[in-house]
Amino acid sequence: MVLCTAASDDPRKRVDVLVAAFGLLVRERPDARLVLAPPAAALAARLLDSLDREARVRAEVRAISDSDELAALYRSAAVTVLPSVDEAFGLVLVESLAAGTPVVGSDHGAIPEVVDDPSIGRLFSPGDPAALCRELLEVLDLARDPATPSHCRASAYRWDWAAIGPRHEEVYAALIA
Numbered sequence: 365m366v367l368c369t370a371a372s373d374d375p376r377k378r379v380d381v382l383v384a385a386f387g388l389l390v391r392e393r394p395d396a397r398l399v400l401a402p403p404a405a406a407l408a409a410r411l412l413d414s415l416d417r418e419a420r421v422r423a424e425v426r427a428i429s430d431s432d433e434l435a436a437l438y439r440s441a442a443v444t445v446l447p448s449v450d451e452a453f454g455l456v457l458v459e460s461l462a463a464g465t466p467v468v469g470s471d472h473g474a475i476p477e478v479v480d481d482p483s484i485g486r487l488f489s490p491g492d493p494a495a496l497c498r499e500l501l502e503v504l505d506l507a508r509d510p511a512t513p514s515h516c517r518a519s520a521y522r523w524d525w526a527a528i529g530p531r532h533e534e535v536y537a538a539l540i541a
Contacts, residue, residue, distance in 0.1 A: 439463045475487065
């Protein structure tokens with residue numbers, strides 16, 4: 365399963381690029397599934413209408429009611445995608461990595477800071493469905509490697525408050541000194 369939890373109604377999230385890439389992906393991997401689980405589902409459902417019939421039956425929109433349901437989705441996905449531009453951080457990528465699930469993100473904004481190791485995912489040129497499809501194929505293969513979940517979790521830990529909190533406190537203390 366290819367998962368995207370980005371807000372479909374925000375044009376910067378570029379969920380339309382993922383939907384177009386999924387149309388290409390299904391030609392290579394007919395068993396692939398796309399799940400869009402955005403905060404607001406109405407626009408996401410309309411985006412899926414652009415898919416041909418073969419891809420459309422492999423795609424769905426899910427409304428997520430709580431964090432447990434979202435965590436279960438991350439754990440059951442083969443890959444999580446964040447196709448955004450101008451992303452300030454990309455928390456959904458860290459959430460996915462914490463679940464042991466590899467990621468694909470656009471090579472734009474802060475996403476490359478999170479996806480900085482080929483053992484956890486790949487980057488693609490923003491706005492390029494064919495490039496996204498190629499990286500999805502690679503990461504779907506990566507997801508089959510038994511070592512991938514531990515690499516992903518270790519990478520996510522870099523962003524844990526226990527790891528970054530003390531550094532922030534040091535900076536704040538130096539600024540007020």
